[in-house]
Amino acid sequence: MRTEFYSSLSQNFSQLLENADDYNVTIKVGENQNTQEFHAHSSILRARSPYFKSALSNQWANKKKDGMILFTKSNISSPVFTLIIEYIYTGILDLTNVSSSDILGLLVASDELILEELFKYVQNYLIEKETAWLNQNLVKILLIVSKLASCKPLQNYCYKSICADPDSFFASEDFPILNKDIFLELVKRDDLGIEEIDLWDHLIKWGISQTLTIKQNDVKKFTDADFENLKKTINPFISHIRFYVISSRDFYNKIRPYKKVLPLTLYEDVMSFLMAENKPQQKRLPARFSPYLYINLPESKIIRRKHAAILSDRIHYKNASSKTSKEYKYKFQLLYRGSRDGYDINTFYSKVNRQGQAIAVIKIQNSEKIIGGFNASGWNYSYRNSYDDDDEYDCYNDRNKNHFIFSFEKNYKIKIGKFVSGTGLLYGQDCMIEFGDGDLTFNGRKGSCNQRSYDQPILDVNSFVAEEMEIFSIRKL
Structure with missing residues (x-):
């Protein structure tokens, strides 16, 4: 033995x-x-x-x-x-x-x-x-691990994280110093979750920062030498930009001013396609596919497109980690923002009432956590600005089984609370938001989470103060 x-x-x-x-x-x-x-x-x-x-x-x-x-x-x-x-x-x-x-x-x-x-x-x-730290430092980490032949899993993680949430990556102060080979690897990917015209904007920004001879950002002030030097910088990327999926308006406003950095045959071919609908003579790359491209999300101070895609998947009874089907496209319309509209309850209901299914999102003060809830019925609250002893506010317990509450960690990990029994969503005079029998309540800037009607709590603490709150209506296009 x-x-x-x-x-x-x-x-x-x-x-x-x-x-x-x-x-x-x-x-x-x-x-x-x-x-x-x-x-x-x-x-x-x-x-x-x-x-x-x-x-x-x-x-x-x-x-x-x-x-x-x-x-x-x-x-x-x-x-x-x-x-x-x-x-x-x-x-x-x-x-x-x-x-x-x-x-x-x-x-x-x-x-x-x-x-x-x-x-x-x-x-x-x-x-x-270390996902949260990795996602905060993707540029610096990729510069290091791209040199390590045995580090493919971490390289792939970084690339996939960028593809899933490119907005924060391109907004990083480190982006202008990004290594050319790393940026090119991203631009080649079919799953980069960004609109093509936005990618073009970032490419121009990066190209100008990398071309030291260019002393200004205003393209109207570019010399012929500026255009020629910028062309040399971004030339390896041009064949990987999907010009044919860009709208004619965006092409005219954002690409035409940089006509001199493009091959003339390519420029003329795209113009012919967009303006006269002629068949392209140049190689036409297919549109990128990413689940996050199929989310129409206006500017939010709280959530990103990936948050919206995960919530949309949940609404359509899919696993939150799965890809959104290409046949679906969702539009999030901002109805209410606390910092913009104030936290008065009557103002709140005047903005959100009878707007259909809606999602509330709350950024917790001094925390990376985002919490909220999906109102599967929409707010349909009858309220009065004044009442006497014989009148009452119309309080209604909406028991729609599709209501849910949620919380996000910084790395997009979601926790879902499903409505089980009791109070689903309560319309009442005391709270702007009241999911469950106290599971998620919010009024003014203060709220609480005490699990009763939903199958699990979404916070480890019972009370919170909000930094910001937004309400979006959600519709499938």
Whole structure:
């Protein structure tokens, strides 16, 4: 019978790392004032890392001092190498309280040191546990991981995240410095969820920032040299722009001013197609397909197109992670915004009443959370501005089984509360919004969530203060 005592082995090697006086390797990591020396044993390093096996071989020239082998790794920080050396000696990795940037540094270092097991684990950890941080830093992360051949899963995650929510990516202050190859990879994708004319706008913005000889953004002031230099910058992208799906109005207003950066035959062919409906002679790429392109969402201060697509899927009884079918297109119409219209209850009902199915979204103050509810019947509230003792406000309990409440985390993970029994949606004089028997109530800027009528709570706290609130009617086109 075979028995393995890995726990004791790991503990013993941990003591060897901490207390040994027979080490023969010194590794200096970090740079400038942030350097630290680590002591190690060449035999252990060779056994655990193919990199060190080569580096410590007779064929690799190593700097020695008093019989000690010296290494300098200025590109690896002290916190990162602390994790690596503990992993090498004990097989233990503890990422508790480790910053996201250090975890990314650990990924890069484990690739350099050919620690394959550690590399695979850290890459999966970033994708599964650090999604919010990844989505906030996509440009910087792609610049790093695009250089790592073994980092395809993380590269793919970043590209898919951008395709799903391109608006925030292109609005990033880092976008103008985006690497050309990375941007080109995005433009080639069929699933990039952006209108083609918007992509053109971003391409021009990026191209101007990358062309240092252009000193102004006003195309009317461009010289022939400016156009020629911009053409060289964006030329690799032109064949991947779907010009034939752009409206004639947008082509005239936004592309025609940059006519000089396009091949003349392409320009004339698109003009012929758009203005005279002639058959294209140039290669015509199909329209991009992304579920988020099939959502008509006006400017919102709270939600993005991906939020709207996920909610639309839920309304049509689909799994929230599935793709919206191409046969459906949804229009979200802004009916009410708290910061614009005020939080008076009568004003609220004058804006939203009898407008059909509607979605309420609330951004919680000092939080990344978005909560809200789907009113499957629409607000149909009969109210009076004044009443005497004989009159009452018309209160009505709408028990439509398709009502639901929800909350979004920053990484678009949604939590749904389904209406079960009791109060579905209450129209009353006290609250603007009242889903369930207290499951989601809101009036003014304050609200509460106490689970009773819906199958699960949408918040971990019972009360909240809103930063903003919006109501959208939703219709299938």
